[in-house]
Amino acid sequence: MDLSRLRNLSIVAHVDHGKSTLADRLLELCGAVDPRDMRAQYLDSMDIERERGITIKLQSVRLDYRDHVLNLIDTPGHVDFGYEVSRSLAACEGVILLVDAAQGIEAQTLANCYLAIENDLEIVACLNKLDLPAADPDRCATEIEQVLGIPAEDILRISAKTGDGVTDLLDAVIDRIPPPTGEASDPLQALIFDSYYDSYRGVVSSVRVMNGVLRTGSRLRFMQAGAVHDADEVGVRNPAHTPVPSLGPGETGYLIAGIKDVREARSGETVTEASRPAGAPLAGYRDPKPMVFCGIFPIDGDQFADLRDALEKLRLNDGSYTYEPETSTALGFGFRCGFLGLLHMEIIRERLEREFNLDLIATAPSVAYLVRRTNGEEVEVDNPSDLPPQVEVEDITEPFLRCTILTPKDYTGTVMDLCQTRRGEMVKLEYLSPERVELIYKIPLAEVVRDFFDQLKSRTQGYASLDYEDAGYERSDLVKVDVLLNGVPADAFSTILHKDKAQEYGRRMAEKLRELIPRQMFDVPIQAAIGGRIISRETVKAKRKDVLAKCYGGDITRKRKLLEKQKEGKKRMKNIGRVEVPQEAFVAALKLDD
Amino acid sequence: MRPFGLYVHVPFCSARCDYCSFATWTDRHHLVDAYLAACRADADRLVAAGLPEVTSVFVGGGTPTLVPGDGLVAVLDRVPRAAGCEVTVECNPDDVTPQLVDTYLSAGVNRLSFGVQSTSAHVLAALGRSHDRANVERCVEIARAAGLRTFNLDVIYGAAGESLDDWCRTLDDVIALDPPHVSAYALTVEGGTPLAADPTRHPDDDDQADKYLAATDRLGRVGLEWYEISNWARPGHECRHNLLYWTMGEYQGLGCAAHSHRDGRRFWNLRTPDRYIEAVTSAASVEAAGEKLPADERDLEALQLELRTLRGVPAEALDAEALAGLVEPAPDDPTRVVLTVRGRLLANEVALRLRSPTVTAG
Numbered sequence: 001m002d003l004s005r006l007r008n009l010s011i012v013a014h015v016d017h018g019k020s021t022l023a024d025r026l027l028e029l030c031g032a033v034d035p036r037d038m039r040a041q042y043l044d045s046m047d048i049e050r051e052r053g054i055t056i057k058l059q060s061v062r063l064d065y066r067d068h069v070l071n072l073i074d075t076p077g078h079v080d081f082g083y084e085v086s087r088s089l090a091a092c093e094g095v096i097l098l099v100d101a102a103q104g105i106e107a108q109t110l111a112n113c114y115l116a117i118e119n120d121l122e123i124v125a126c127l128n129k130l131d132l133p134a135a136d137p138d139r140c141a142t143e144i145e146q147v148l149g150i151p152a153e154d155i156l157r158i159s160a161k162t163g164d165g166v167t168d169l170l171d172a173v174i175d176r177i178p179p180p181t182g183e184a185s186d187p188l189q190a191l192i193f194d195s196y197y198d199s200y201r202g203v204v205s206s207v208r209v210m211n212g213v214l215r216t217g218s219r220l221r222f223m224q225a226g227a228v229h230d231a232d233e234v235g236v237r238n239p240a241h242t243p244v245p246s247l248g249p250g251e252t253g254y255l256i257a258g259i260k261d262v263r264e265a266r267s268g269e270t271v272t273e274a275s276r277p278a279g280a281p282l283a284g285y286r287d288p289k290p291m292v293f294c295g296i297f298p299i300d301g302d303q304f305a306d307l308r309d310a311l312e313k314l315r316l317n318d319g320s321y322t323y324e325p326e327t328s329t330a331l332g333f334g335f336r337c338g339f340l341g342l343l344h345m346e347i348i349r350e351r352l353e354r355e356f357n358l359d360l361i362a363t364a365p366s367v368a369y370l371v372r373r374t375n376g377e378e379v380e381v382d383n384p385s386d387l388p389p390q391v392e393v394e395d396i397t398e399p400f401l402r403c404t405i406l407t408p409k410d411y412t413g414t415v416m417d418l419c420q421t422r423r424g425e426m427v428k429l430e431y432l433s434p435e436r437v438e439l440i441y442k443i444p445l446a447e448v449v450r451d452f453f454d455q456l457k458s459r460t461q462g463y464a465s466l467d468y469e470d471a472g473y474e475r476s477d478l479v480k481v482d483v484l485l486n487g488v489p490a491d492a493f494s495t496i497l498h499k500d501k502a503q504e505y506g507r508r509m510a511e512k513l514r515e516l517i518p519r520q521m522f523d524v525p526i527q528a529a530i531g532g533r534i535i536s537r538e539t540v541k542a543k544r545k546d547v548l549a550k551c552y553g554g555d556i557t558r559k560r561k562l563l564e565k566q567k568e569g570k571k572r573m574k575n576i577g578r579v580e581v582p583q584e585a586f587v588a589a590l591k592l593d594d
Numbered sequence: 595m596r597p598f599g600l601y602v603h604v605p606f607c608s609a610r611c612d613y614c615s616f617a618t619w620t621d622r623h624h625l626v627d628a629y630l631a632a633c634r635a636d637a638d639r640l641v642a643a644g645l646p647e648v649t650s651v652f653v654g655g656g657t658p659t660l661v662p663g664d665g666l667v668a669v670l671d672r673v674p675r676a677a678g679c680e681v682t683v684e685c686n687p688d689d690v691t692p693q694l695v696d697t698y699l700s701a702g703v704n705r706l707s708f709g710v711q712s713t714s715a716h717v718l719a720a721l722g723r724s725h726d727r728a729n730v731e732r733c734v735e736i737a738r739a740a741g742l743r744t745f746n747l748d749v750i751y752g753a754a755g756e757s758l759d760d761w762c763r764t765l766d767d768v769i770a771l772d773p774p775h776v777s778a779y780a781l782t783v784e785g786g787t788p789l790a791a792d793p794t795r796h797p798d799d800d801d802q803a804d805k806y807l808a809a810t811d812r813l814g815r816v817g818l819e820w821y822e823i824s825n826w827a828r829p830g831h832e833c834r835h836n837l838l839y840w841t842m843g844e845y846q847g848l849g850c851a852a853h854s855h856r857d858g859r860r861f862w863n864l865r866t867p868d869r870y871i872e873a874v875t876s877a878a879s880v881e882a883a884g885e886k887l888p889a890d891e892r893d894l895e896a897l898q899l900e901l902r903t904l905r906g907v908p909a910e911a912l913d914a915e916a917l918a919g920l921v922e923p924a925p926d927d928p929t930r931v932v933l934t935v936r937g938r939l940l941a942n943e944v945a946l947r948l949r950s951p952t953v954t955a956g
Binding site for chain 1: 836851946
């Protein structure tokens with residue numbers, strides 16, 4: 001293939017800025033989909049994506065336009081998947097920066113653009129939603145010029161919805177984004193930048209050939225996984241899977257190699273030929289590292305085995321979460337799971353429930369703390385239950401994030417207030433334009449995972465956006481708060497917190513549980529404690545009346561059914577010591593916002 | 595002779611109490627004659643099909659006193675009664691006259707149950723009742739004057755605005771009338787009623803528990819002995835018909851929405867008077883639905899019912915140790931246990947822990 005007629009690009013856009021709609025228009029303009037088969041958000045693959053109106057990841061697709069071949073490669077639109085973004089960008093020579101002309105550029109988009117600039121990618125900036133009355137393209141263009149240095153007059157103006165300007169955009173892509181380079185005679189180096197599991201075909205990977213030729217039938221070595229597989233099928237997506245004999249340097253397509261587990265074909269993996277391997281893998285690979293942890297338990301204890309099977313199966317599809325068995329006195333048997341971030345956690349949980357028909361309960365998200373014991377030993381603790389006793393703890397360090405928040409200037413005060421209540425430390429405050437402010441804060445990850453994003457959105461009526469990056473570990477004054485029911489710890493409510501927040505957490509959790517735990521046959525003290533010190537106490541008074549007043553001829557059947565229902569309800573209760581706690585109480589209490 | 599009961603349902607009221615979920619209507623008075631005729635025909639059919647002689651009759655509602663006394667009596671007359679049969683009619687104090695009582699008594703009615711509910715004017719108003727305390731006293735006088743040997747006074751506790759003092763006064767007023775039998779019910783929120791829709795008026799469990807204890811104390815002190823969760827009587831004045839319900843006894847329901855229990859099967863009639871009348875006149879079945887439980891579930895049901903009574907349950911049906919304070923050995927039968935006062939208030943909790951002998955054996 002003539003490399004000069006090839007373009008590899010991604011669309012970098014914020015959620016709701018119109019990426020899926022633009023992709024639909026590109027498919028139509030390039031004649032890739034028969035109009036009869038066209039549907040909105042054609043490339044969104046998961047139900048969850050369509051329902052939530054967010055795109056976690058589009059399928060990549062090959063388009064023909066003006067005698068050129070365009071490979072449209074997606075970047076995940078969420079900060080949880082920053083590493084995936086970097087691998088997708090590594091497969092491209094340029095990006096379309098798509099910005100909602102009514103909103104302006106958002107934090108993650110900005111971060112991804114910086115990443116693209118670092119990777120020397122050409123940026124074709126365009127403002128979308130020009131059809132909206134609220135569109136303010138001049139202001140947005142000025143803003144983009146100011147923060148990214150892209151001249152305002154080079155910024156295209158389109159409406160992906162109506163199709164206006166999309167042809168110009170395609171022309172700009174071909175004119176401005178450079179063609180790929182690569183040497184066909186070199187040993188094969190192909191980058192895997194996405195993989196998913198298909199129940200019929202096994203793992204299907206998206207690949208970009210950097211050097212050499214990827215041939216159907218060749219024996220391949222997966223350099224990071226250290227595994228050898230045969231290339232059963234190599235092809236391109238246009239957008240239907242179309243097998244081809246080979247993919248040359250600069251080309252993008254898919255690879256099926258009889259792999260059953262996506263972890264053997266992770267993003268960032270380098271594929272080479274077994275018979276003539278490349279000297280080194282491509283740079284930039286790293287193992288996914290979970291950032292957020294929680295316990296996931298089946299509401300019905302009988303579903304434990306089903307949950308285990310589901311976690312195993314789903315991991316074929318998403319190799320970036322971890323899980324190991326966990327036993328909780330409050331919640332029974334379940335798994336301690338690690339995720340890339342909060343959204344990732346929500347998605348996995350939702351997919352487990354939806355695709356495997358499970359009823360699940362998740363504990364409050366936690367992070368991985370580094371605990372130095374008095375004997376000098378250092379342990380990583382991502383489950384409050386595993387925290388060594390206070391007397392054995394020398395100090396605890398916790399992960400911090402460098403958070404970038406872009407917000408309209410009117411919300412600066414409330415955003416700063418939020419960051420400060422979350423133990424944030426301001427790094428920078430800068431006006432991007434007279435209307436918009438960039439705030440950079442260093443905030444403990446543990447504070448961010450506690451509904452920080454929701455708070456940010458609600459305080460700014462949805463206008464602020466957030467991006468973050470790892471900012472290392474720092475020592476903090478942290479304690480574990482336990483909640484005891486009738487003297488027995490309910491481990492599901494144990495949490496590791498900053499000392500200054502422990503009292504408040506303990507008080508609110510005890511109060512909330514007093515409301516949620518039904519009265520028992522005896523008084524139930526609810527205590528919050530740090531070590532042996534009680535910091536809060538409430539009592540659920542003993543139940544005094546639970547009887548049907550009337551039981552005559554017509555009531556007997558009804559009474560029996562009522563008792564049966566009550567009995568069923570009891571079966572669903574979890575026992576903490578002698579205290580019966582309904583599952584709903586755990587769910588509600590775990591939703592306790594701070 | 596095995597006891598066999600007859601329940602007759604009268605589905606008419608002049609006003610609907612807002613806590614009531616019974617099958618009763620305020621706008622179907624035009625159906626009264628047809629309804630009584632249907633009841634007579636249905637009774638004839640049942641007798642022809644082999645209905646046993648009845649040992650107790652209970653006429654409830656609705657408001658049985660809302661239909662003409664001779665009309666009601668004519669229904670009762672269709673069913674052969676055994677000698678000594680207990681025949682109870684529920685009465686609204688507003689409707690009771692010497693003539694009505696005479697009509698009842700001369701037809702064999704020998705027990706009346708008066709819906710007193712409360713003697714506090716503001717509580718009666720909150721309950722949506724139109725009678726007053728004087729009315730109740732008058733009823734009792736009429737009944738006594740007519741030579742009635744036994745009667746019941748119904749009271750309800752837990753209405754909105756009723757203080758513990760109000761309730762104790764009601765109890766004292768009731769006791770002053772020297773009734774042989776008292777039924778005291780906790781006001782219960784039934785789904786679909788206006789009361790259910792107004793949580794501000796829902797009774798409080800602790801308040802009702804206090805009132806139950808007050809009732810237990812006051813009624814017990816004057817020789818009214820507790821014999822079922824909500825029932826107290828002087829010895830020999832227990833309601834035989836109601837005892838049938840709690841001992842898995844058999845009974846036939848007559849009229850719309852009436853429940854029956856025969857040959858191990860529970861079944862109930864069409865709910866509305868209209869449909870009941872129509873079914874009878876077209877010689878169709880009046881039964882709406884029924885259930886026949888497997889033996890083990892029936893055993894358990896029997897225990898659940900007996901548990902509510904002074905008779906209690908066999909000791910092995912409960913873990914008495916785990917339920918200390920809620921059950922105690924039956925006074926005259928060491929092989930059985932009965933609910934303590936505290937246990938009566940938590941009877942559902944205790945019932946949930948019952949183990950049916952057939953279940954544990956299997």
